Amino acid sequence: MHPITALQTEWSLFSRDVERSAVGAAAELGVAFVPYSPLGRGFLTGAFTDAGTDLSGSDFRQLLPRFTGDNAKANTALLAPLHKIAAGHGATTAQIALAWVQQRAQAHGLTVVPIPGTRKRTRLLENAAATRITLSAEELALLEPIAGQVAGDRYADMSLTSAAREG
Numbered sequence: 529m530h531p532i533t534a535l536q537t538e539w540s541l542f543s544r545d546v547e548r549s550a551v552g553a554a555a556e557l558g559v560a561f562v563p564y565s566p567l568g569r570g571f572l573t574g575a576f577t578d579a580g581t582d583l584s585g586s587d588f589r590q591l592l593p594r595f596t597g598d599n600a601k602a603n604t605a606l607l608a609p610l611h612k613i614a615a616g617h618g619a620t621t622a623q624i625a626l627a628w629v630q631q632r633a634q635a636h637g638l639t640v641v642p643i644p645g646t647r648k649r650t651r652l653l654e655n656a657a658a659t660r661i662t663l664s665a666e667e668l669a670l671l672e673p674i675a676g677q678v679a680g681d682r683y684a685d686m687s688l689t690s691a692a693r694e695g
């Protein structure tokens with residue numbers, strides 16, 4: 529038996545299944561949460577419309593169902609409330625997606641350290657600044673339906689994902 533300090537797992541506006549299980553357990557046990565891919569692997573930044581054309585040949589996201597074809601088109605449309613809220617805050621879409629993860633985790637009483645990935649210093653600063661954004665109840669309500677409408681699984685072969693994860 530050993531206490532767990534932190535749990536790193538995917539959590540974003542596009543992937544919220546952890547809220548049905550791990551989040552409650554972590555809050556109860558005082559385990560910190562480290563949401564990975566908090567930008568939906570980049571999709572929530574609004575940078576992609578179709579991975580088949582927007583990503584280079586070696587980028588593994590071309591294999592992810594959410595990033596391609598009709599799914600990508602449908603998922604791009606889901607970003608509309610993010611863009612609207614971002615404009616209202618004078619923020620970027622990425623910052624709103626990160627503020628949502630932070631706020632959602634804090635609402636569950638979790639210590640949270642989202643880890644957005646970037647290769648660019650300017651985006652590192654931009655992403656860090658998202659901690660200063662507070663979303664209103666109305667804004668959170670606008671973002672609430674997104675996860676339930678995402679087209680496509682997290683991975684092409686869901687049997688490769690960790691046990692007990694869904695969707």
Ligand SMILES: NC(=O)c1ccc[n+]([C@@H]2O[C@H](COP(=O)([O-])OP(=O)(O)OC[C@H]3O[C@@H](n4cnc5c(N)ncnc54)[C@H](OP(=O)(O)O)[C@@H]3O)[C@@H](O)[C@H]2O)c1
Nearest residue numbers: 564565566567568569570573622643644645646647648651
């Ligand atoms: N434990 C695990 O199993 C696991 C699995 C997956 C990922 N991770 C970790 O989680 C971290 C992040 O996950 P991730 O990289 O998969 O996904 P992510 O953070 O959701 O998205 C990263 C993508 O978003 C882009 N991006 C970042 N900030 C941006 C901004 N402000 N504006 C526009 N685009 C932006 C990045 O492009 P640029 O680089 O061009 O900025 C990159 O393409 C990484 O450290 C990764 O190692 C862990």
